[in-house]
Amino acid sequence: MKTLGRAEAEAIFERFHDIEPEPKGELDYINAFTLLVAVVLSAQATDVGVNKATRRLFELAPDPASMVALGLEAITEHIKTIGLFRGKAKNVLALSQMLIDLHGGEVPADREALEALPGVGRKTANVVLNIFFKQPTIAVDTHLFRVGNRTGLAPGKTPLDVEMALTRQVPERFMLHAHHWLILHGRYICKARKPECWRCPISQWCLFEPKTPAPNLPLAKHVG
CATH class of the missing domain: 1.10.1670.10 (Helix-hairpin-Helix base-excision DNA repair enzymes (C-terminal))
Incomplete structure:
Protein backbone atom coordinates (compact mmCIF):
# COMPACT_ATOMS: atom_id res chain seq x y z
CA MET A 1 0.00 0.00 0.00
CA GLY A 25 -7.53 8.56 27.29
CA GLU A 26 -10.89 7.18 28.39
CA LEU A 27 -9.75 4.88 31.20
CA ASP A 28 -10.37 6.10 34.75
CA TYR A 29 -7.41 5.98 37.14
CA ILE A 30 -6.11 7.54 40.35
CA ASN A 31 -2.35 7.14 40.04
CA ALA A 32 0.30 5.26 38.04
CA PHE A 33 -0.61 1.94 39.64
CA THR A 34 -4.32 2.13 38.95
CA LEU A 35 -3.59 3.28 35.39
CA LEU A 36 -1.35 0.25 34.90
CA VAL A 37 -4.03 -2.09 36.24
CA ALA A 38 -6.74 -0.45 34.11
CA VAL A 39 -4.68 -0.85 30.94
CA VAL A 40 -3.92 -4.51 31.75
CA LEU A 41 -7.66 -5.10 32.23
CA SER A 42 -8.57 -3.27 29.01
CA ALA A 43 -7.21 -5.98 26.70
CA GLN A 44 -10.17 -7.35 24.71
CA ALA A 45 -12.53 -5.18 26.76
CA THR A 46 -14.08 -1.74 26.38
CA ASP A 47 -12.89 1.24 28.41
CA VAL A 48 -16.47 1.76 29.59
CA GLY A 49 -16.62 -1.82 30.90
CA VAL A 50 -13.25 -1.52 32.61
CA ASN A 51 -14.21 1.77 34.28
CA LYS A 52 -17.40 0.23 35.62
CA ALA A 53 -15.51 -2.75 37.06
CA THR A 54 -12.63 -0.80 38.56
CA ARG A 55 -14.57 1.98 40.27
CA ARG A 56 -14.98 0.06 43.52
CA LEU A 57 -11.77 -1.96 43.07
CA PHE A 58 -9.64 1.19 43.01
CA GLU A 59 -11.43 2.60 46.05
CA LEU A 60 -10.42 -0.51 47.98
CA ALA A 61 -6.99 -1.05 46.43
CA PRO A 62 -5.36 2.09 45.02
CA ASP A 63 -1.83 0.75 45.52
CA PRO A 64 0.05 -2.56 45.20
CA ALA A 65 0.03 -3.37 48.92
CA SER A 66 -3.73 -2.98 49.29
CA MET A 67 -4.27 -4.93 46.06
CA VAL A 68 -2.21 -7.84 47.42
CA ALA A 69 -4.09 -7.62 50.72
CA LEU A 70 -7.38 -7.78 48.84
CA GLY A 71 -6.41 -11.17 47.47
CA LEU A 72 -7.17 -13.13 44.32
CA GLU A 73 -10.75 -14.08 45.12
CA ALA A 74 -11.84 -10.49 45.80
CA ILE A 75 -10.00 -9.10 42.77
CA THR A 76 -11.65 -11.73 40.60
CA GLU A 77 -15.07 -10.89 41.98
CA HIS A 78 -14.64 -7.17 41.22
CA ILE A 79 -13.59 -7.68 37.59
CA LYS A 80 -15.79 -10.65 36.65
CA THR A 81 -17.73 -8.56 34.13
CA ILE A 82 -14.57 -8.09 32.03
CA GLY A 83 -13.44 -10.57 29.38
CA LEU A 84 -10.72 -13.02 30.43
CA PHE A 85 -11.22 -11.88 34.02
CA ARG A 86 -9.69 -14.94 35.76
CA GLY A 87 -6.34 -14.65 34.03
CA LYS A 88 -6.35 -10.88 34.40
CA ALA A 89 -7.03 -11.15 38.15
CA LYS A 90 -4.00 -13.42 38.54
CA ASN A 91 -1.86 -10.96 36.60
CA VAL A 92 -3.04 -7.99 38.67
CA LEU A 93 -2.20 -9.80 41.89
CA ALA A 94 1.18 -10.98 40.57
CA LEU A 95 2.23 -7.61 39.15
CA SER A 96 1.23 -5.92 42.41
CA GLN A 97 3.46 -8.28 44.36
CA MET A 98 6.30 -7.78 41.89
CA LEU A 99 6.03 -4.00 42.19
CA ILE A 100 6.40 -4.39 45.96
CA ASP A 101 9.30 -6.84 45.71
CA LEU A 102 11.30 -5.16 42.96
CA HIS A 103 10.26 -1.50 42.83
CA GLY A 104 9.32 -0.47 46.36
CA GLY A 105 5.65 -0.44 45.46
CA GLU A 106 6.17 2.16 42.73
CA VAL A 107 5.43 1.84 39.00
CA PRO A 108 8.72 2.17 37.10
CA ALA A 109 9.01 4.76 34.34
CA ASP A 110 10.94 2.30 32.19
CA ARG A 111 9.61 0.17 29.35
CA GLU A 112 11.82 -2.86 30.02
CA ALA A 113 10.86 -2.95 33.70
CA LEU A 114 7.19 -2.55 32.86
CA GLU A 115 7.25 -5.31 30.24
CA ALA A 116 8.74 -7.67 32.85
CA LEU A 117 5.51 -7.43 34.87
CA PRO A 118 2.83 -10.14 34.42
CA GLY A 119 0.23 -9.22 31.82
CA VAL A 120 2.18 -6.19 30.56
CA GLY A 121 3.26 -6.08 26.93
CA ARG A 122 4.72 -3.32 24.81
CA LYS A 123 1.36 -1.65 24.16
CA THR A 124 0.45 -1.51 27.86
CA ALA A 125 3.89 -0.22 28.78
CA ASN A 126 3.66 2.49 26.13
CA VAL A 127 0.25 3.64 27.38
CA VAL A 128 1.51 4.00 30.96
CA LEU A 129 4.71 5.75 29.87
CA ASN A 130 2.74 8.14 27.68
CA ILE A 131 -0.22 9.00 29.89
CA PHE A 132 1.38 9.07 33.33
CA PHE A 133 5.06 9.73 32.67
CA LYS A 134 4.49 12.00 29.64
Missing part, protein backbone atom coordinates in the same frame (compact mmCIF):
# COMPACT_ATOMS: atom_id res chain seq x y z
CA LYS A 2 1.11 3.56 -0.67
CA THR A 3 2.36 5.62 2.26
CA LEU A 4 1.50 9.25 2.87
CA GLY A 5 4.37 11.72 2.69
CA ARG A 6 5.64 13.74 5.62
CA ALA A 7 3.77 16.86 4.45
CA GLU A 8 0.44 14.99 4.48
CA ALA A 9 1.25 13.43 7.87
CA GLU A 10 2.01 16.85 9.30
CA ALA A 11 -1.26 18.22 7.91
CA ILE A 12 -3.18 15.36 9.53
CA PHE A 13 -1.73 16.00 12.98
CA GLU A 14 -2.16 19.75 12.59
CA ARG A 15 -5.85 19.06 11.98
CA PHE A 16 -6.14 16.72 14.97
CA HIS A 17 -4.43 19.36 17.14
CA ASP A 18 -6.77 22.09 15.92
CA ILE A 19 -9.80 19.98 16.83
CA GLU A 20 -8.57 18.68 20.21
CA PRO A 21 -5.26 20.15 21.46
CA GLU A 22 -5.19 18.01 24.62
CA PRO A 23 -6.75 14.59 23.90
CA LYS A 24 -7.30 12.32 26.88
CA GLN A 135 6.91 10.11 27.41
CA PRO A 136 6.31 10.43 23.61
CA THR A 137 5.48 6.75 23.08
CA ILE A 138 2.92 5.31 20.66
CA ALA A 139 0.71 2.48 21.86
CA VAL A 140 -0.65 0.53 18.90
CA ASP A 141 -4.02 -1.04 19.67
CA THR A 142 -6.46 -2.46 17.11
CA HIS A 143 -7.88 0.99 16.34
CA LEU A 144 -4.50 2.57 15.74
CA PHE A 145 -3.29 -0.41 13.71
CA ARG A 146 -6.35 -0.09 11.47
CA VAL A 147 -6.03 3.68 11.05
CA GLY A 148 -2.32 3.48 10.30
CA ASN A 149 -2.92 0.96 7.53
CA ARG A 150 -6.22 2.21 6.15
CA THR A 151 -5.19 5.86 5.80
CA GLY A 152 -1.72 5.15 4.45
CA LEU A 153 -0.27 7.10 7.35
CA ALA A 154 1.78 4.19 8.69
CA PRO A 155 1.18 0.89 6.89
CA GLY A 156 2.61 -2.21 8.57
CA LYS A 157 2.02 -5.93 8.92
CA THR A 158 2.46 -5.95 12.70
CA PRO A 159 1.73 -3.48 15.53
CA LEU A 160 5.47 -2.93 15.92
CA ASP A 161 5.77 -2.12 12.20
CA VAL A 162 3.03 0.49 12.56
CA GLU A 163 4.58 1.90 15.74
CA MET A 164 7.98 2.29 14.08
CA ALA A 165 6.41 3.84 10.97
CA LEU A 166 4.57 6.37 13.09
CA THR A 167 7.72 7.37 14.95
CA ARG A 168 9.09 8.34 11.55
CA GLN A 169 5.90 10.03 10.34
CA VAL A 170 4.68 12.02 13.34
CA PRO A 171 6.26 15.45 13.75
CA GLU A 172 8.10 15.67 17.08
CA ARG A 173 5.82 18.37 18.48
CA PHE A 174 2.81 16.06 18.08
CA MET A 175 4.37 12.83 19.41
CA LEU A 176 3.03 13.05 22.96
CA HIS A 177 -0.62 13.08 21.84
CA ALA A 178 -0.35 11.17 18.55
CA HIS A 179 -1.57 7.80 19.78
CA HIS A 180 -4.56 9.35 21.57
CA TRP A 181 -5.67 11.21 18.46
CA LEU A 182 -5.38 8.08 16.32
CA ILE A 183 -7.07 5.75 18.80
CA LEU A 184 -10.01 8.12 19.29
CA HIS A 185 -10.24 8.65 15.53
CA GLY A 186 -10.40 4.89 15.00
CA ARG A 187 -12.90 4.39 17.79
CA TYR A 188 -15.41 7.05 16.73
CA ILE A 189 -14.90 7.86 13.04
CA CYS A 190 -12.60 5.42 11.21
CA LYS A 191 -14.58 2.44 12.50
CA ALA A 192 -13.71 -1.15 11.67
CA ARG A 193 -16.79 -2.18 9.68
CA LYS A 194 -17.66 1.10 8.03
CA PRO A 195 -15.52 4.22 8.36
CA GLU A 196 -17.58 7.41 8.54
CA CYS A 197 -15.64 9.17 5.80
CA TRP A 198 -18.35 11.79 5.24
CA ARG A 199 -17.51 13.40 8.59
CA CYS A 200 -13.81 12.61 8.74
CA PRO A 201 -11.62 15.66 9.40
CA ILE A 202 -8.62 14.13 7.59
CA SER A 203 -10.38 12.59 4.58
CA GLN A 204 -8.66 14.91 2.11
CA TRP A 205 -5.29 13.28 2.89
CA CYS A 206 -6.47 9.72 3.59
CA LEU A 207 -5.68 7.14 0.88
CA PHE A 208 -8.66 4.89 1.68
CA GLU A 209 -10.93 4.36 -1.32
CA PRO A 210 -13.76 4.37 -2.01
CA LYS A 211 -14.75 6.84 0.68
CA THR A 212 -17.92 5.89 2.55
CA PRO A 213 -20.83 8.20 1.58
CA ALA A 214 -23.10 9.81 4.12
CA PRO A 215 -26.14 7.70 5.12
CA ASN A 216 -29.07 7.82 2.70
CA LEU A 217 -27.01 9.50 0.01
CA PRO A 218 -26.55 7.29 -3.07
CA LEU A 219 -23.12 6.92 -4.61
CA ALA A 220 -22.62 9.11 -7.65
CA LYS A 221 -22.92 7.10 -10.86
CA HIS A 222 -19.77 6.66 -12.87
CA VAL A 223 -19.92 8.69 -16.07
CA GLY A 224 -17.91 7.75 -19.13
Whole structure:
Protein backbone atom coordinates (compact mmCIF):
# COMPACT_ATOMS: atom_id res chain seq x y z
CA MET A 1 0.00 0.00 0.00
CA LYS A 2 1.11 3.56 -0.67
CA THR A 3 2.36 5.62 2.26
CA LEU A 4 1.50 9.25 2.87
CA GLY A 5 4.37 11.72 2.69
CA ARG A 6 5.64 13.74 5.62
CA ALA A 7 3.77 16.86 4.45
CA GLU A 8 0.44 14.99 4.48
CA ALA A 9 1.25 13.43 7.87
CA GLU A 10 2.01 16.85 9.30
CA ALA A 11 -1.26 18.22 7.91
CA ILE A 12 -3.18 15.36 9.53
CA PHE A 13 -1.73 16.00 12.98
CA GLU A 14 -2.16 19.75 12.59
CA ARG A 15 -5.85 19.06 11.98
CA PHE A 16 -6.14 16.72 14.97
CA HIS A 17 -4.43 19.36 17.14
CA ASP A 18 -6.77 22.09 15.92
CA ILE A 19 -9.80 19.98 16.83
CA GLU A 20 -8.57 18.68 20.21
CA PRO A 21 -5.26 20.15 21.46
CA GLU A 22 -5.19 18.01 24.62
CA PRO A 23 -6.75 14.59 23.90
CA LYS A 24 -7.30 12.32 26.88
CA GLY A 25 -7.53 8.56 27.29
CA GLU A 26 -10.89 7.18 28.39
CA LEU A 27 -9.75 4.88 31.20
CA ASP A 28 -10.37 6.10 34.75
CA TYR A 29 -7.41 5.98 37.14
CA ILE A 30 -6.11 7.54 40.35
CA ASN A 31 -2.35 7.14 40.04
CA ALA A 32 0.30 5.26 38.04
CA PHE A 33 -0.61 1.94 39.64
CA THR A 34 -4.32 2.13 38.95
CA LEU A 35 -3.59 3.28 35.39
CA LEU A 36 -1.35 0.25 34.90
CA VAL A 37 -4.03 -2.09 36.24
CA ALA A 38 -6.74 -0.45 34.11
CA VAL A 39 -4.68 -0.85 30.94
CA VAL A 40 -3.92 -4.51 31.75
CA LEU A 41 -7.66 -5.10 32.23
CA SER A 42 -8.57 -3.27 29.01
CA ALA A 43 -7.21 -5.98 26.70
CA GLN A 44 -10.17 -7.35 24.71
CA ALA A 45 -12.53 -5.18 26.76
CA THR A 46 -14.08 -1.74 26.38
CA ASP A 47 -12.89 1.24 28.41
CA VAL A 48 -16.47 1.76 29.59
CA GLY A 49 -16.62 -1.82 30.90
CA VAL A 50 -13.25 -1.52 32.61
CA ASN A 51 -14.21 1.77 34.28
CA LYS A 52 -17.40 0.23 35.62
CA ALA A 53 -15.51 -2.75 37.06
CA THR A 54 -12.63 -0.80 38.56
CA ARG A 55 -14.57 1.98 40.27
CA ARG A 56 -14.98 0.06 43.52
CA LEU A 57 -11.77 -1.96 43.07
CA PHE A 58 -9.64 1.19 43.01
CA GLU A 59 -11.43 2.60 46.05
CA LEU A 60 -10.42 -0.51 47.98
CA ALA A 61 -6.99 -1.05 46.43
CA PRO A 62 -5.36 2.09 45.02
CA ASP A 63 -1.83 0.75 45.52
CA PRO A 64 0.05 -2.56 45.20
CA ALA A 65 0.03 -3.37 48.92
CA SER A 66 -3.73 -2.98 49.29
CA MET A 67 -4.27 -4.93 46.06
CA VAL A 68 -2.21 -7.84 47.42
CA ALA A 69 -4.09 -7.62 50.72
CA LEU A 70 -7.38 -7.78 48.84
CA GLY A 71 -6.41 -11.17 47.47
CA LEU A 72 -7.17 -13.13 44.32
CA GLU A 73 -10.75 -14.08 45.12
CA ALA A 74 -11.84 -10.49 45.80
CA ILE A 75 -10.00 -9.10 42.77
CA THR A 76 -11.65 -11.73 40.60
CA GLU A 77 -15.07 -10.89 41.98
CA HIS A 78 -14.64 -7.17 41.22
CA ILE A 79 -13.59 -7.68 37.59
CA LYS A 80 -15.79 -10.65 36.65
CA THR A 81 -17.73 -8.56 34.13
CA ILE A 82 -14.57 -8.09 32.03
CA GLY A 83 -13.44 -10.57 29.38
CA LEU A 84 -10.72 -13.02 30.43
CA PHE A 85 -11.22 -11.88 34.02
CA ARG A 86 -9.69 -14.94 35.76
CA GLY A 87 -6.34 -14.65 34.03
CA LYS A 88 -6.35 -10.88 34.40
CA ALA A 89 -7.03 -11.15 38.15
CA LYS A 90 -4.00 -13.42 38.54
CA ASN A 91 -1.86 -10.96 36.60
CA VAL A 92 -3.04 -7.99 38.67
CA LEU A 93 -2.20 -9.80 41.89
CA ALA A 94 1.18 -10.98 40.57
CA LEU A 95 2.23 -7.61 39.15
CA SER A 96 1.23 -5.92 42.41
CA GLN A 97 3.46 -8.28 44.36
CA MET A 98 6.30 -7.78 41.89
CA LEU A 99 6.03 -4.00 42.19
CA ILE A 100 6.40 -4.39 45.96
CA ASP A 101 9.30 -6.84 45.71
CA LEU A 102 11.30 -5.16 42.96
CA HIS A 103 10.26 -1.50 42.83
CA GLY A 104 9.32 -0.47 46.36
CA GLY A 105 5.65 -0.44 45.46
CA GLU A 106 6.17 2.16 42.73
CA VAL A 107 5.43 1.84 39.00
CA PRO A 108 8.72 2.17 37.10
CA ALA A 109 9.01 4.76 34.34
CA ASP A 110 10.94 2.30 32.19
CA ARG A 111 9.61 0.17 29.35
CA GLU A 112 11.82 -2.86 30.02
CA ALA A 113 10.86 -2.95 33.70
CA LEU A 114 7.19 -2.55 32.86
CA GLU A 115 7.25 -5.31 30.24
CA ALA A 116 8.74 -7.67 32.85
CA LEU A 117 5.51 -7.43 34.87
CA PRO A 118 2.83 -10.14 34.42
CA GLY A 119 0.23 -9.22 31.82
CA VAL A 120 2.18 -6.19 30.56
CA GLY A 121 3.26 -6.08 26.93
CA ARG A 122 4.72 -3.32 24.81
CA LYS A 123 1.36 -1.65 24.16
CA THR A 124 0.45 -1.51 27.86
CA ALA A 125 3.89 -0.22 28.78
CA ASN A 126 3.66 2.49 26.13
CA VAL A 127 0.25 3.64 27.38
CA VAL A 128 1.51 4.00 30.96
CA LEU A 129 4.71 5.75 29.87
CA ASN A 130 2.74 8.14 27.68
CA ILE A 131 -0.22 9.00 29.89
CA PHE A 132 1.38 9.07 33.33
CA PHE A 133 5.06 9.73 32.67
CA LYS A 134 4.49 12.00 29.64
CA GLN A 135 6.91 10.11 27.41
CA PRO A 136 6.31 10.43 23.61
CA THR A 137 5.48 6.75 23.08
CA ILE A 138 2.92 5.31 20.66
CA ALA A 139 0.71 2.48 21.86
CA VAL A 140 -0.65 0.53 18.90
CA ASP A 141 -4.02 -1.04 19.67
CA THR A 142 -6.46 -2.46 17.11
CA HIS A 143 -7.88 0.99 16.34
CA LEU A 144 -4.50 2.57 15.74
CA PHE A 145 -3.29 -0.41 13.71
CA ARG A 146 -6.35 -0.09 11.47
CA VAL A 147 -6.03 3.68 11.05
CA GLY A 148 -2.32 3.48 10.30
CA ASN A 149 -2.92 0.96 7.53
CA ARG A 150 -6.22 2.21 6.15
CA THR A 151 -5.19 5.86 5.80
CA GLY A 152 -1.72 5.15 4.45
CA LEU A 153 -0.27 7.10 7.35
CA ALA A 154 1.78 4.19 8.69
CA PRO A 155 1.18 0.89 6.89
CA GLY A 156 2.61 -2.21 8.57
CA LYS A 157 2.02 -5.93 8.92
CA THR A 158 2.46 -5.95 12.70
CA PRO A 159 1.73 -3.48 15.53
CA LEU A 160 5.47 -2.93 15.92
CA ASP A 161 5.77 -2.12 12.20
CA VAL A 162 3.03 0.49 12.56
CA GLU A 163 4.58 1.90 15.74
CA MET A 164 7.98 2.29 14.08
CA ALA A 165 6.41 3.84 10.97
CA LEU A 166 4.57 6.37 13.09
CA THR A 167 7.72 7.37 14.95
CA ARG A 168 9.09 8.34 11.55
CA GLN A 169 5.90 10.03 10.34
CA VAL A 170 4.68 12.02 13.34
CA PRO A 171 6.26 15.45 13.75
CA GLU A 172 8.10 15.67 17.08
CA ARG A 173 5.82 18.37 18.48
CA PHE A 174 2.81 16.06 18.08
CA MET A 175 4.37 12.83 19.41
CA LEU A 176 3.03 13.05 22.96
CA HIS A 177 -0.62 13.08 21.84
CA ALA A 178 -0.35 11.17 18.55
CA HIS A 179 -1.57 7.80 19.78
CA HIS A 180 -4.56 9.35 21.57
CA TRP A 181 -5.67 11.21 18.46
CA LEU A 182 -5.38 8.08 16.32
CA ILE A 183 -7.07 5.75 18.80
CA LEU A 184 -10.01 8.12 19.29
CA HIS A 185 -10.24 8.65 15.53
CA GLY A 186 -10.40 4.89 15.00
CA ARG A 187 -12.90 4.39 17.79
CA TYR A 188 -15.41 7.05 16.73
CA ILE A 189 -14.90 7.86 13.04
CA CYS A 190 -12.60 5.42 11.21
CA LYS A 191 -14.58 2.44 12.50
CA ALA A 192 -13.71 -1.15 11.67
CA ARG A 193 -16.79 -2.18 9.68
CA LYS A 194 -17.66 1.10 8.03
CA PRO A 195 -15.52 4.22 8.36
CA GLU A 196 -17.58 7.41 8.54
CA CYS A 197 -15.64 9.17 5.80
CA TRP A 198 -18.35 11.79 5.24
CA ARG A 199 -17.51 13.40 8.59
CA CYS A 200 -13.81 12.61 8.74
CA PRO A 201 -11.62 15.66 9.40
CA ILE A 202 -8.62 14.13 7.59
CA SER A 203 -10.38 12.59 4.58
CA GLN A 204 -8.66 14.91 2.11
CA TRP A 205 -5.29 13.28 2.89
CA CYS A 206 -6.47 9.72 3.59
CA LEU A 207 -5.68 7.14 0.88
CA PHE A 208 -8.66 4.89 1.68
CA GLU A 209 -10.93 4.36 -1.32
CA PRO A 210 -13.76 4.37 -2.01
CA LYS A 211 -14.75 6.84 0.68
CA THR A 212 -17.92 5.89 2.55
CA PRO A 213 -20.83 8.20 1.58
CA ALA A 214 -23.10 9.81 4.12
CA PRO A 215 -26.14 7.70 5.12
CA ASN A 216 -29.07 7.82 2.70
CA LEU A 217 -27.01 9.50 0.01
CA PRO A 218 -26.55 7.29 -3.07
CA LEU A 219 -23.12 6.92 -4.61
CA ALA A 220 -22.62 9.11 -7.65
CA LYS A 221 -22.92 7.10 -10.86
CA HIS A 222 -19.77 6.66 -12.87
CA VAL A 223 -19.92 8.69 -16.07
CA GLY A 224 -17.91 7.75 -19.13
